[in-house]
Amino acid sequence: MRALIFDLDGTLIDTVYAHVFAWQRALDEANMAIDGWRIHRRIGMSGGLFTRALARELGRDISTEEAEELRRRHGELFLELLPRRRPLPGAVELISFLRSNSILFGIATSGRRPEINASLDVLGIGNETVVVERGDVARAKPEPDLFLACQQRLGVGVDDCYVIGDAVWDLLAARRAGMLSIGLLSGGYGEDELSRAGAFRVYRDPAELYRSLDELGVLP
């Protein structure tokens, strides 16, 4: 039995640019201006790594309290900027197809509850679906913990899992978990960045992935 493990932001929901802009504003307010593209390429990595990367760019330490305040302010701005979540094209149809065809799938996200609840709601994902979030594991992407926890809860082997993600961090974490991975352009990375990070296929968005399920070897 094959199983699909999905990232959430940028893979099923169109939230990446709102996240980038909310970070840019939160950092600017704290007098820690960082280029937009550098934030973009770090969305989806663990908060600890993100903070360390920031500190390196700024050339100074960021205290735990500062990091916590930045996270809080980012969350606040994100909700203000994007009150309504929008599924990416094909995401709802893909999820519903997997469900009606009894193809195993789960969600593994660096996001946290309750922030991710609105996204799960618009996708029609309820308690029947395995959802692993940041709070469930010790270490976030590019560590493999989120994907391994999801695989274990799905009750399948590592070899039978396909990770679908939009960020280099998803693809690196998949490789470290020993899983195959598929990249989506819907998070704003270039095709080549995703291929080089290990994706064996790259599609534009969930709609193109849905139309291409035959290319993956996951259909029963």
Next chain:
Amino acid sequence: MRALIFDLDGTLIDTVYAHVFAWQRALDEANMAIDGWRIHRRIGMSGGLFTRALARELGRDISTEEAEELRRRHGELFLELLPRRRPLPGAVELISFLRSNSILFGIATSGRRPEINASLDVLGIGNETVVVERGDVARAKPEPDLFLACQQRLGVGVDDCYVIGDAVWDLLAARRAGMLSIGLLSGGYGEDELSRAGAFRVYRDPAELYRSLDELGVLP
């Protein structure tokens, strides 16, 4: 005599993600939701092409009035979201180096006055510099008009111009103008996208370009 022709947004000023998000909001308000990454990859192309691309994605026509209202609302949201312009790392130093070493340079942007004035101000670019903006030419990028107008005002040959831009549209317009081009990652494109569009070098941002001027053959 060699000359450098710079794009503005995403090349010298950190505005791309604010533009993407302002478009996303303006379109969403008009019930024309479009994925963030699709907007991102169209920043810097001519407004007419942008509107046509939107219409194709939405599967319906967009009237001239609708397009005009979208542009107006985008401009309003952009100023609201990003009241303060921030030069990209190295941009101010690079401009000042070119000036003190009498290396010819100009700006050629799909943006318009008065919107671009704040960006030119923080870069220290005044009336002494050749600035070609959208209103000065009939057709915007990827047509070559902006770069050709800049080259003519600089009084150098097409062969002696190097275009520096962050978007595929800059690099395509440069090729059509018969000019060499250099890509910058600071607009959020991947390196490979820029190389394939014709950039013979790709740098991270103006700071890395500044440190690498010797690799370009433009220094006297």
